[in-house]
Amino acid sequence: MRRRAGLGAIQKHKLEQEKYKDKGSEIQENLFEQMTKQLGVLEENLEEFATKHKNKIRKNPEFRRQFQEMCASIGVDPLSSGKQGFWSVLGIGDFYYELAVQIVEVCLATNYKTGGLISLDELRTRLIKARGKGKQHQEITQDDLIRAAQKLKILGSGFMVVPVGKGQYMVQSIPGELSMDHTAVLQQATQSNQAFVSVSYLKRELGWEDERARKALDHMVDQGLAWVDLQSPKEKLYYFPSLFNACIDSTIS
Template sequence: MSRRNARGIGSLYQQHSHDAYRRASERINEQQVESIRLQIATFQEYLVNFSQKHRKDIESNLEFRNRFTDMCNLIGVDPLNIERGSLFSNLTGLSDFYMSLAVQLVDMCVSTSSLTGGLVRVDDILQALSTKRRTAITLSDLHKAIKVLKPLNDNAHQYEIIPVNDILYMRSQPRQVNNDILTLLEIAHSNHGWIDQHTVHTHSPAWSTDRIRNSLRQAVMDDGFVWVDEQAPSTRYYFPSLFHDVVQSVV
């Protein structure tokens, strides 16, 4: 046999081996894909059934709700951001809970906006929601409810939690709250909920009279954050968002 024929036979053998390996690899890949598909389908069914079976526990039991959330996060499933038609689009319980919570949050913000200008203490909201739902609502729950509302943000409403020192406030109006207004809010918090020009000047001596007046005017006219009491010896400006019973009044 010539060397050329030997090389030809060797090439055919190598090609045959390569084809055999490729076919075997394809069969293995197909089997793996099918196995993964079955595992996902099984887990999907389990997760949906679990969420439906324990729906009441998810809604009423904080610890159970947190554990279920952790389980979803562990496998990369976000029950608050599930596209229709996706593998987990039938997942209920947790997503329904936060959708319902988001609706109640909007109702509270809208109901109190004429009083507070769309600025409410987060602690008051949590207390009111906990009372309304008869289960403990946490800051984490509130963040998730706000996430549900994010696609609804527009020129009329925007839901965001903002910190002022150690206190968190819910802002439900689109206008950004500037630093001067936040300073007025901080001063009012340390002064039983109200301020006047003298109080502001005492806490912020570097502020000019015009700056104080302009900030107070904006808080009243533009933002609607304060009420004006002209019956006092000096005009007082009250922040109703600091009143504990404002949110409770709409529960």
């Protein structure tokens, strides 16, 4: 014979529920504690690892990248200020800060002719030339440069890494941010392999309206990034000295 549910049964059920709940949060807390502990251990290990392989991290670009990835996967940024005491002892931060300063130097040295835009490849070539002949000075990867350049963001909008597609990047070293449209224009100019674009080119490639293309291009002229050519038989062309090979290759004028 089945018992009918009485008050007692309801209370009992409620009690059980509460117990489950308590137990649940207890388990959760334990788990959280354990995970924090584990992460702490992991971070400690990572620090230990970094100390042990300090020189290798500084000298070997592939190793450096993997180390950075490892750090990122557990949410540790060796360049962030949080643990600066420790990481700065390691000199990993220094490595990137040094690079950042060199990036600024190269940008300033080329600004007068490029108007403040330089491709990451070109930046790398010039930077390596300036760093001296030692092997550890030479092995600087694109990845290193992007990391270092991103650190320069704290200086305001003066320095930006702009992806222009196909794994290519440009570093902008003038005040004033580039909007999505301007970045798209740069991408087109890079991909055209001709260092120039035009209103009709943008209309065709990006499906833009006349007005939008003209506005974006004129803005780049106003920023000193683009030069206009009025002698093309078809239409007004907008050239980017920072993408023009003869300009990039010239060391003097």
